[in-house]
Amino acid sequence: MVFDVLRRKIGRLCTLSSAWMLICGLFAVPAFSQTLRLDITEGQIAPIPIAVADFTGLDGKPSNVGRQISQVIADDLVSSGLFTAIDSAAFIAPPTSPSLRPNFSNWTPLGAKGLVVGSAFIDSDGLLQVEFALWDVVSQRRITEGGGSAEQAGVRRIAHQIADFVYEEFTGDTAYFDTQIVYVSESGPAARRLKRLAIMDQDGHNHRFLTSGLDLVLTPRFSPTAHEIAYLNYFNDEPNVYLLDVASGRTERLGSFPGMTFAPRFGPDGNKLIMSLAEDGRTDIFEMDLRTQSITQLTQSASIDTSPSYSPDGNLIVFNSDRGGTQQLYIMRSDGTKVERISFGEGRYATPVWSPRGDIIAFTKIYKGEFYIGVMNVDGSGERLLAKGFLVEAPTWAPNGRVLKYFKQNPTAEDGTGGETYIYRVDITGFNEQRVVTPSFASDPAWSPLLQ
Amino acid sequence: MIKRLFTLLTATAFLAACETASTTTGDATSSAQSSSTNTATTASSSSSASSASSSSSGESGKASVKSEFAKVGTTVLFDFDSAKLTDYAQRVLDRQAAFMKARPETRVTIGGHADERGTREYNLALGERRASSARDYLVAKGVNAARIRIISYGKERPASVGSTEAAWRLNRRAQTVLN
Numbered sequence: 001m002v003f004d005v006l007r008r009k010i011g012r013l014c015t016l017s018s019a020w021m022l023i024c025g026l027f028a029v030p031a032f033s034q035t036l037r038l039d040i041t042e043g044q045i046a047p048i049p050i051a052v053a054d055f056t057g058l059d060g061k062p063s064n065v066g067r068q069i070s071q072v073i074a075d076d077l078v079s080s081g082l083f084t085a086i087d088s089a090a091f092i093a094p095p096t097s098p099s100l101r102p103n104f105s106n107w108t109p110l111g112a113k114g115l116v117v118g119s120a121f122i123d124s125d126g127l128l129q130v131e132f133a134l135w136d137v138v139s140q141r142r143i144t145e146g147g148g149s150a151e152q153a154g155v156r157r158i159a160h161q162i163a164d165f166v167y168e169e170f171t172g173d174t175a176y177f178d179t180q181i182v183y184v185s186e187s188g189p190a191a192r193r194l195k196r197l198a199i200m201d202q203d204g205h206n207h208r209f210l211t212s213g214l215d216l217v218l219t220p221r222f223s224p225t226a227h228e229i230a231y232l233n234y235f236n237d238e239p240n241v242y243l244l245d246v247a248s249g250r251t252e253r254l255g256s257f258p259g260m261t262f263a264p265r266f267g268p269d270g271n272k273l274i275m276s277l278a279e280d281g282r283t284d285i286f287e288m289d290l291r292t293q294s295i296t297q298l299t300q301s302a303s304i305d306t307s308p309s310y311s312p313d314g315n316l317i318v319f320n321s322d323r324g325g326t327q328q329l330y331i332m333r334s335d336g337t338k339v340e341r342i343s344f345g346e347g348r349y350a351t352p353v354w355s356p357r358g359d360i361i362a363f364t365k366i367y368k369g370e371f372y373i374g375v376m377n378v379d380g381s382g383e384r385l386l387a388k389g390f391l392v393e394a395p396t397w398a399p400n401g402r403v404l405k406y407f408k409q410n411p412t413a414e415d416g417t418g419g420e421t422y423i424y425r426v427d428i429t430g431f432n433e434q435r436v437v438t439p440s441f442a443s444d445p446a447w448s449p450l451l452q
Numbered sequence: 453m454i455k456r457l458f459t460l461l462t463a464t465a466f467l468a469a470c471e472t473a474s475t476t477t478g479d480a481t482s483s484a485q486s487s488s489t490n491t492a493t494t495a496s497s498s499s500s501a502s503s504a505s506s507s508s509s510g511e512s513g514k515a516s517v518k519s520e521f522a523k524v525g526t527t528v529l530f531d532f533d534s535a536k537l538t539d540y541a542q543r544v545l546d547r548q549a550a551f552m553k554a555r556p557e558t559r560v561t562i563g564g565h566a567d568e569r570g571t572r573e574y575n576l577a578l579g580e581r582r583a584s585s586a587r588d589y590l591v592a593k594g595v596n597a598a599r600i601r602i603i604s605y606g607k608e609r610p611a612s613v614g615s616t617e618a619a620w621r622l623n624r625r626a627q628t629v630l631n
Contacts, residue, residue, distance in 0.1 A: 191609070191611075191613050195608075218576075232576075239576075260576070260580060260604055262577075263573040263576075278576070278577050278604065279580075281581045281585060304578065304581065306577050322533075327571075350573075351571050366571075369569075390615070391569075393571050409568075413614060414613065414614035415614075416613045419615075444572070
């Protein structure tokens with residue numbers, strides 16, 4: 001099992017031509033002790049203490065780029081709430097190379113369960129060369145090791161990928177550090193907010209804007225490859241769903257409709273997209289085949305049917321409808337048949353998003369003047385509320401289905417001050433809520449799949 | 453001139469708020485006060501928008517048509533999560549219909565809006581429903597549908613800022629703008 005996971009990871013490393021290049025060496029390792037595995041599906045757990053030594057240069061001493069990599073790895077792991085990083089000031093004689101066996105008597109007293117060591121330097125061609133090893137300090141065995149070469153600009157991605165390996169080894173689950181967030185950056189007065197699409201790494205670094213702010217833009221969503229973004233664009237004051245190619249910046253209006261299209265989401269294979277079309281006071285859900293741009297109408301009610309989201313296998317769609325009188329959540333087959341209501345709690349339910357694991361659905365709930373982010377089982381049972389505020393909205397899943405991001409908006413004063421919006425993350429256990437730092441106000445986050 | 457007419461609009465919208473707002477004494481007073489301040493903000497922003505468009509078009513007549521239209525009443529308000537036209541809203545739309553029929557060259561865009569107490573996508577749909585509701589009424593009163601364009605802004609373009617009941621009430625609206 002572990003071997004399979006490693007093989008998959010090797011594949012990811014080797015296909016990453018822009019960040020990682022050339023060598024990809026990973027070694028088969030003995031299965032990791034099951035007793036050390038975290039069960040991250042249960043409530044609050046004691047985080048695993050881990051030591052991340054500064055990666056060393058050719059001289060065996062910490063290199064600048066090596067320190068940077070170690071910092072990113074430690075920050076990623078700590079941000080998950082599942083690890084604590086042991087202060088590097090306490091380290092005694094860290095190994096000068098990842099190929100050397102650590103002196104475990106230096107690490108056991110620090111309480112470290114895991115030890116990450118590595119080397120990182122820029123070679124004569126200007127390429128970044130990185131190797132790493134992860135040690136189980138308790139069993140004194142090497143859990144995994146690997147390495148590769150990359151352009152220098154890829155340094156943070158390499159560190160995120162190493163953090164992903166560590167996370168996956170300790171949790172037995174897929175990780176999410178080598179991912180991006182696309183969101184709406186907000187600035188200006190409350191009555192006329194300037195909104196721009198922006199993209200950044202999941203930790204807030206490598207931030208850049210994707211649109212100029214000339215046109216109002218809302219609700220960006222990644223394609224399954226993260227190469228494209230579907231979003232609502234008010235170009236020429238005609239709100240419609242557009243596709244944006246992230247690499248080239250090229251945009252394309254999706255189809256031509258008599259009414260307004262909005263609320264786009266990609267299907268799991270990337271060939272289909274579902275969205276809402278509002279016309280003559282009714283809003284229905286349509287599916288578009290992106291290869292042919294052919295359209296299928298999935299709902300036919302006089303009500304508002306919006307915010308559709310596919311199940312990970314693409315067979316079902318969860319959506320928001322007021323057909324029963326107020327906003328509730330419904331599930332239907334992806335051909336539009338067999339519609340069933342699933343939300344029956346008190347209040348209004350909105351913005352359902354299917355977990356990438358398939359087992360639960362995240363939503364926004366409005367109840368007695370407060371907004372909540374919550375999750376429920378696919379049949380509507382087991383509702384749990386994870387975050388609360390004056391306005392919280394738009395949950396989006398980490399690719400492993402363990403973490404949600406969403407945004408919070410503060411109330412606005414009558415003089416127009418306030419109304420700040422920020423992105424937050426929370427574990428699906430409801431613990432470890434943290435704000436994601438952005439250059440200005442931020443809303444409508446969408447989490448990418450693991451980058452390829 | 454424009455400024456004075458917009459003051460008139462402010463008063464109209466203020467009355468509109470009063471007419472259907474709750475009549476309990478203490479609350480009504482405070483909400484009326486805040487709606488009047490809030491509406492003043494709306495008025496000044498629309499006045500700058502209309503003067504900008506009139507100066508760019510260079511037609512001196514256009515500004516006065518806009519002023520006339522403002523007097524008719526450009527905005528109808530809705531109850532929470534509703535696109536049903538109140539009696540007051542119908543009277544405003546009756547005047548809009550009469551105005552448009554008397555000036556066959558005019559075309560309008562109706563913007564549908566929602567307050568901030570809903571989710572973004574649902575509110576986009578709700579805004580479309582409100583704009584459609586106002587459009588359908590004008591068409592039923594004899595205005596050619598081809599002269600009316602609708603657009604939903606959801607909660608993106610509040611007329612009144614502030615997280616208060618009064619502001620939310622003013623933001624649940626369909627706003628008719630002369631093209």
